[in-house]
Amino acid sequence: MNLVMFLLTALSGILEFWNDRLLGFFILVISLVFLFGCFEKQRERYRAHLFVGSVLVLFFAGFSLISYLVSFLMPLLGEEPKSLTLGDAVLVSSGFISILNVYRGRRK
Amino acid sequence: MRPVRHGLCQVADKKGSGEVRVALVGCPNVGKTSLFNALTGSKQYVANWPGVTVEKKEGVFLHKGFRISVIDLPGTYALDYNSLDEKITRDYILSGEPDLIVLVGDSVNPEQSLYLLLEIVEMEKKVILALTAYDEAKKMGIKIDKYELQKHLGVPVVLVSSITGEGLEELKDLIVDYSARKGVLHKVHLDYGEAMEKRIREVLNNLTDLPIGAPPRYFAMKYLSGDTQFYQEALKSGLPELSEEERIAFKISLSKKKRELIENVIKEAYQSSEEKVLSLSEAIDHVLTHKFLSFPLFFAFMYLVFKFTFETAQVFSDLLDLAFTNLGNLLVERLGENAISSFMADGLISGVGSVLTFVPNIFFLFLAMGFLEESGYLPRAAFVMDRIMEKFKLSGRSFMSLLLGFGCNVSSVMSTRVIDDPKERLVTILISPFMSCSARLPVYLLILRIFFPHASAALLFSLYTLSILITLLSSSFINWLFYRGRSSPLIIELPRYRFPTFRNLYLYTWNRGKHFLKKAGTIILLASIAIWFLTYFPGNGNVEESFSASIGKALTWIFKPFDYSWKITLSLFYGAVAKEVIVSSITMLYNFDEVELETARSVLGLEMDPVKAFTFLVFVMAYIPCIATVATIYSETNSLKWTLFSVLYSFGIAYSLSLLVYKIGGLVVRS
Amino acid sequence: MKLFQVTPGVRVKVLRMDLPGDVQNKLVGMGLIPGAIVEVVKIAPLGDPIVFSLNGRNITLRKKEAEGIEVEPVDEVMPLYLAMFEDGEYEVVEMFEGKRFLEKVKKLGIFSGERLTVKNGTLYLKGRPILLGKGEALKILVRGVKG
Numbered sequence: 025m026n027l028v029m030f031l032l033t034a035l036s037g038i039l040e041f042w043n044d045r046l047l048g049f050f051i052l053v054i055s056l057v058f059l060f061g062c063f064e065k066q067r068e069r070y071r072a073h074l075f076v077g078s079v080l081v082l083f084f085a086g087f088s089l090i091s092y093l094v095s096f097l098m099p100l101l102g103e104e105p106k107s108l109t110l111g112d113a114v115l116v117s118s119g120f121i122s123i124l125n126v127y128r129g130r131r132k
Numbered sequence: 133m134r135p136v137r138h139g140l141c142q143v144a145d146k147k148g149s150g151e152v153r154v155a156l157v158g159c160p161n162v163g164k165t166s167l168f169n170a171l172t173g174s175k176q177y178v179a180n181w182p183g184v185t186v187e188k189k190e191g192v193f194l195h196k197g198f199r200i201s202v203i204d205l206p207g208t209y210a211l212d213y214n215s216l217d218e219k220i221t222r223d224y225i226l227s228g229e230p231d232l233i234v235l236v237g238d239s240v241n242p243e244q245s246l247y248l249l250l251e252i253v254e255m256e257k258k259v260i261l262a263l264t265a266y267d268e269a270k271k272m273g274i275k276i277d278k279y280e281l282q283k284h285l286g287v288p289v290v291l292v293s294s295i296t297g298e299g300l301e302e303l304k305d306l307i308v309d310y311s312a313r314k315g316v317l318h319k320v321h322l323d324y325g326e327a328m329e330k331r332i333r334e335v336l337n338n339l340t341d342l343p344i345g346a347p348p349r350y351f352a353m354k355y356l357s358g359d360t361q362f363y364q365e366a367l368k369s370g371l372p373e374l375s376e377e378e379r380i381a382f383k384i385s386l387s388k389k390k391r392e393l394i395e396n397v398i399k400e401a402y403q404s405s406e407e408k409v410l411s412l413s414e415a416i417d418h419v420l421t422h423k424f425l426s427f428p429l430f431f432a433f434m435y436l437v438f439k440f441t442f443e444t445a446q447v448f449s450d451l452l453d454l455a456f457t458n459l460g461n462l463l464v465e466r467l468g469e470n471a472i473s474s475f476m477a478d479g480l481i482s483g484v485g486s487v488l489t490f491v492p493n494i495f496f497l498f499l500a501m502g503f504l505e506e507s508g509y510l511p512r513a514a515f516v517m518d519r520i521m522e523k524f525k526l527s528g529r530s531f532m533s534l535l536l537g538f539g540c541n542v543s544s545v546m547s548t549r550v551i552d553d554p555k556e557r558l559v560t561i562l563i564s565p566f567m568s569c570s571a572r573l574p575v576y577l578l579i580l581r582i583f584f585p586h587a588s589a590a591l592l593f594s595l596y597t598l599s600i601l602i603t604l605l606s607s608s609f610i611n612w613l614f615y616r617g618r619s620s621p622l623i624i625e626l627p628r629y630r631f632p633t634f635r636n637l638y639l640y641t642w643n644r645g646k647h648f649l650k651k652a653g654t655i656i657l658l659a660s661i662a663i664w665f666l667t668y669f670p671g672n673g674n675v676e677e678s679f680s681a682s683i684g685k686a687l688t689w690i691f692k693p694f695d696y697s698w699k700i701t702l703s704l705f706y707g708a709v710a711k712e713v714i715v716s717s718i719t720m721l722y723n724f725d726e727v728e729l730e731t732a733r734s735v736l737g738l739e740m741d742p743v744k745a746f747t748f749l750v751f752v753m754a755y756i757p758c759i760a761t762v763a764t765i766y767s768e769t770n771s772l773k774w775t776l777f778s779v780l781y782s783f784g785i786a787y788s789l790s791l792l793v794y795k796i797g798g799l800v801v802r803s
Numbered sequence: 804m805k806l807f808q809v810t811p812g813v814r815v816k817v818l819r820m821d822l823p824g825d826v827q828n829k830l831v832g833m834g835l836i837p838g839a840i841v842e843v844v845k846i847a848p849l850g851d852p853i854v855f856s857l858n859g860r861n862i863t864l865r866k867k868e869a870e871g872i873e874v875e876p877v878d879e880v881m882p883l884y885l886a887m888f889e890d891g892e893y894e895v896v897e898m899f900e901g902k903r904f905l906e907k908v909k910k911l912g913i914f915s916g917e918r919l920t921v922k923n924g925t926l927y928l929k930g931r932p933i934l935l936g937k938g939e940a941l942k943i944l945v946r947g948v949k950g
């Protein structure tokens with residue numbers, strides 16, 4: 025699971041990188057949490073990486089969702105609202121998987 | 133017979149029968165303030181790290197016809213008179229002022245709280261044990277038998293939760309009941325074994341003067357264990373000196389005996405589903421303080437806070453800005469161009485409004501900071517950063533205080549009270565104004581949007597980085613100047629991680645944000661009015677002939693090397709009141725509304741090039757702390773000398789630093 | 804053995820504390836007294852402060868202060884690395900994974916059940932001195948043998 029999450033977040037990080045260098049970079053940082061998780065031998069620690077990484081992905085996904093929603097107010101200022109980029113889409117979808125991970129992680 | 137001198141009977145006489153004073157005592161971060169808020173309905177500062185409350189706070193609630201004042205105290209682990217907090221708390225308990233003490237303990241990890249409870253029992257005070265955060269204990273599958281606790285400890289016990297409200301009514305009933313009852317003060321005699329009891333008896337027999345304010349047995353024990361306060365008092369009243377080893381040995385034996393007792397009590401009263409899995413907090417810690425991940429993650433969090441504050445909030449700011457501009461225009465249209473409409477539009481709306489447009493940014497910043505503080509991440513950041521801070525002669529503890537400075541320097545100066553080492557505390561106070569607080573944000577945003585519409589994020593980031601660098605280097609410098617010592621130890625209890633509740637976040641953000649609104653309604657409003665008058669008269673609207681012009685022109689020599697116009701100089705002068713005032717004065721002096729960036733650019737562009745503009749921001753970042761901060765520095769250091777030093781030092785740094793930026797920038801741009 | 808030498812995951816008992824007055828007072832107040840059982844939970848990424856757990860609470864401490872706290876392992880079984888601080892005879896209980904590592908130990912002649920002797924901080928196997936790195940010494944669990 026850590027590997028799947030790593031690939032997903034790394035992908036969205038790379039995609040975001042075209043629009044927003046820093047955002048992309050920090051999403052890549054988050055993906056490292058999963059990457060390191062892949063190498064954990066202890067089961068508890070493996071899950072710790074998955075859990076915390078997922079929470080962090082949720083933060084970032086939540087953030088991009090909020091900025092997207094907020095940008096609907098832009099026309100009031102005479103500006104175009106933002107459009108959802110491919111990177112955002114991947115991020116938000118990994119956010120959905122994260123919700124599952126977090127839910128499972130909390131129950132244990 | 134020795135009369136026991138605690139305040140119960142006296143207090144009952146002194147006050148009406150319907151009044152009860154209750155003091156909340158407990159370890160740091162157990163949830164005293166949360167309980168205080170839940171009981172009294174106040175909105176005091178709550179956060180998930182030890183040492184949040186630094187001052188006594190009082191609140192009131194009514195219950196069953198009684199008027200109950202609750203006093204929230206700073207948290208302490210023990211009552212040994214070692215630190216300021218311990219002194220405040222112990223003196224207050226012994227003063228006899230509170231009729232009743234509620235010992236707020238942690239349901240999940242009660243050991244230290246029970247230790248504190250036994251101390252208070254030995255002070256022979258009426259006390260109730262309230263184990264809080266009961267909701268968390270339940271979630272973890274911990275079962276607490278409160279009757280068993282009651283039986284062993286001899287005090288009433290309530291299980292409460294400030295979050296769900298469970299047990300609050302029971303606690304209130306108990307407070308009313310228990311305070312009215314007389315003779316409930318069981319002297320639970322903790323038996324310390326024959327050898328120690330004999331020593332205590334010996335001392336009691338030799339005690340001729342009765343100790344003021346402390347029960348004799350407690351006094352004897354404190355004397356034998358070499359307590360800072362009572363040992364000296366005992367010597368004065370003729371008791372013999374003790375060797376240091378003996379004192380320490382006695383103290384440790386006392387502590388050991390208590391801990392043994394507590395261990396047994398917990399064994400009897402606690403039942404937990406015993407499975408040694410990596411708990412949630414440990415799991416989170418494993419990643420957040422991970423060898424390779426901790427630093428990148430810290431920066432990722434900072435970045436997210438930053439992004440949230442500036443980008444997400446920006447739309448709202450722009451909307452507000454638009455609203456204020458339209459309002460101003462409307463007023464001028466309706467009233468025509470005259471002194472009154474100018475006062476309303478240029479003085480009030482432009483002055484206060486220009487600051488108010490940044491309210492969304494500031495609220496979003498506090499929301500994000502609230503999340504960091506409430507989750508319990510702050511002390512972890514301190515732990516991870518400690519090694520770096522040590523290089524600058526600070527500790528992770530001061531790092532925590534400094535981070536708070538991003539919100540407001542006043543709160544960061546206040547929070548230094550829990551730094552035990554007085555030197556480190558002073559240094560932290562002196563350097564904390566360099567942390568770029570939320571009040572400086574409006575200035576940055578205004579200038580950056582005018583001069584660097586495309587690179588504002590990067591430059592903003594560099595300003596913040598610069599502010600951190602100056603803060604740290606100043607610490608090295610001040611240490612080198614005055615102390616040449618090393619940094620103090622880092623002993624912090626890491627709290628459990630908590631997912632911030634919606635209500636807590638809302639309270640935090642509102643509390644902090646309200647302060648900003650209040651400031652806009654008072655200081656900034658007054659300053660705006662004053663500045664409008666100074667700028668409108670005597671030239672009747674002609675800025676060049678106003679009082680402001682005379683003041684400004686008289687001051688321009690200060691910034692000769694920078695070539696600042698008198699208007700910019702003046703805005704810095706006015707800005708000493710509060711940094712936001714710089715924004716108000718610039719918009720008023722140049723008479724532009726912010727939204728019209730083009731006009732602003734053309735007006736300001738006549739006087740400033742980008743290099744100058746950035747230099748200006750560097751200056752604003754570092755120069756003298758605002759009045760509120762200066763006042764706090766004075767009240768916290770209690771020294772005019774250090775306050776003055778802080779002001780002069782920051783001015784000096786700001787001046788030389790921005791001069792450096794100016795010269796280097798000039799070279800880079802012009803070549 | 805001093806507290807700062809203890810590796811994460813090992814429970815130790817405090818024997819003596821020799822610290823500057825104010826630090827000692829603070830720690831004693833928090834419950835760190837001779838006889839208390841603590842466990843080092845974590846070492847900071849840059850190697851300095853450590854976190855130890857005491858009665859379920861996690862408390863940070865710098866290594867400089869941890870130097871003044873004398874401790875001894877509580878459990879019989881501990882990493883060989885810690886055993887090296889105390890002269891005596893030890894029995895190998897378990898070795899952790901790592902193919903390379905297991906091969907190396909095999910070559911050295913260390914097997915489960917083997918007796919090792921520690922004298923003045925040096926490790927001996929059947930009278931032969933053996934050199935092990937810190938990482939390797941952490942992967943071998945030993946039990947003290949009385950007598």
Ligand SMILES: Nc1nc2c(ncn2[C@@H]2O[C@H](COP(=O)(O)OP(=O)(O)OP(=O)(O)O)[C@@H](O)[C@H]2O)c(=O)[nH]1
Binds near residue numbers: 159630
């Ligand atoms: N779940 C839960 N959390 C609580 C409860 N009471 C307090 N907390 C949390 O515990 C943390 C500390 O609460 P505070 O009220 O600031 O603690 P304090 O004892 O006043 O702390 P200091 O002022 O630092 O001594 C905050 O994050 C609260 O949200 C409770 O009953 N249940």
Ligand SMILES: [Mg+2]
Binds near residue numbers: 164166177184185
């Ligand atoms: Mg508090």
